[in-house]
Amino acid sequence: MKSAYPRPPILECTIQISFADKGSDENNVRFARTCEKFYQRFDREIPQQLSVKLSADRPADASFSVELQQPSYKLSTEDQTEVAVCGPETLVISQLAPYPGWDAFFARFQREWSVFEDVFKFRKISRVGMRYVNRLDLPPEGDVVRNEDYLLFFPSIPSQFGNTDQFFLNVTLRRPNIGGVVIINSGITPTPVENRLGVLFDQDLVAQSDIPRDTAALYTLLNNMRAEKNTIFETCVTDKARALFAND
Numbered sequence: 074m075k076s077a078y079p080r081p082p083i084l085e086c087t088i089q090i091s092f093a094d095k096g097s098d099e100n101n102v103r104f105a106r107t108c109e110k111f112y113q114r115f116d117r118e119i120p121q122q123l124s125v126k127l128s129a130d131r132p133a134d135a136s137f138s139v140e141l142q143q144p145s146y147k148l149s150t151e152d153q154t155e156v157a158v159c160g161p162e163t164l165v166i167s168q169l170a171p172y173p174g175w176d177a178f179f180a181r182f183q184r185e186w187s188v189f190e191d192v193f194k195f196r197k198i199s200r201v202g203m204r205y206v207n208r209l210d211l212p213p214e215g216d217v218v219r220n221e222d223y224l225l226f227f228p229s230i231p232s233q234f235g236n237t238d239q240f241f242l243n244v245t246l247r248r249p250n251i252g253g254v255v256i257i258n259s260g261i262t263p264t265p266v267e268n269r270l271g272v273l274f275d276q277d278l279v280a281q282s283d284i285p286r287d288t289a290a291l292y293t294l295l296n297n298m299r300a301e302k303n304t305i306f307e308t309c310v311t312d313k314a315r316a317l318f319a320n321d
Contacts, residue, residue, distance in 0.1 A: 077303075080318040082207040082274075083172040087165060088182050088295065091200035095161045096193060098143055104159050104192045105146035108185055112148040112155065157185055164189060175299055182295070186288070195287060201280040203298045207306070208262060209314060210269035218270040223314035226259050226274070237261075251298050252282040255305060274309065276302055 109115050145160035158165040166182045211218045220227045220237070228240050241260035248255050256277040264271030278298050285291035 078315070078318045081172050082209050082318050083170060083205055084208050085167060085169050085204075085206045086172065086178060087167040087202070087204045089200075089202040089204075090164045090198055090291075091202070092162050092164075093197040093199040095143070096159075096196065098161075100192050101144075101146055101159050101161070104189055105148060107188050107192070108148055108157060111184070112157070113151040114147075114149045114153070116147040116149075118145045118147055155181065159189075179295065179299075183292070186291075190288065198284050198286075198291070201284065201291070201294055201298070202277065203295065203302065204275070204277045205302055205306075207274040207276075208264060209272045209274060209310075209317065210264050210266040211272055211314075211317075212269055220272060223311055223317075224259070224272060224274065224309060225311065226257065226309045248278065248301055250301050251278060251280050251294065253278065253280040255279075255301070257305070257309075274306070276305055278302055 105115065143161040145158055148157045149155065154169040154171075156165070156167045156169075158167075164185070166178075166185055168178050168181075172178070209223060211220070211223050226242065226244075228237070228242060230237060239261050242258065244257045246255050246257070247253075256279070258273065258275040258277075260273050262271045262273040278301060280294055280298065283294075285294050
């Protein structure tokens, strides 16, 4: 199934699986090398942790040390619109615009997850996250863009203050359908589209209970999270907003 809109306003979508244990670097390399055939770029990223030791008696004798952490392996297409990252405690699959639709994105996750299972077997999952970042490019009416004509998620400000030049909202809502929460961020954001006001609508869904214990349950949860994401989006946008990305 392709996206419901010919031009969906999705800038980025991500699925992140977090695990209760650390995977071995050897297995992470096996996963990355096996999936390398699906991508054009392979990068090894080694995080560093800086430690500082201070002495209350002799502060001038502070010592510094840098500890190298277990690396992550990043795979990406040449244009970097498709990315997979395998770290010690996470697996991340992401897609930048243009969004190919849920079926294509989910099929890519299933492909990588199948390799992951072959290498690691089924690791205990501690958290399942799904994030969709949208940017709505709103046209002005005269000299004013009325956010409320497009989004039902906006700050309520007394009319005496006049037009809003900038805003940012952050809300966390319980979502029983996924056993977790959704964190919604919205605000004015830069856009490359001329004569438009860019407005961010960012959904970060997190499953916190009833964590899947097998692949079938994981796939069911991800599809439920996607349905919940769609419900939230459609509840928060107006028909006037839909018209912006419903046309070819």
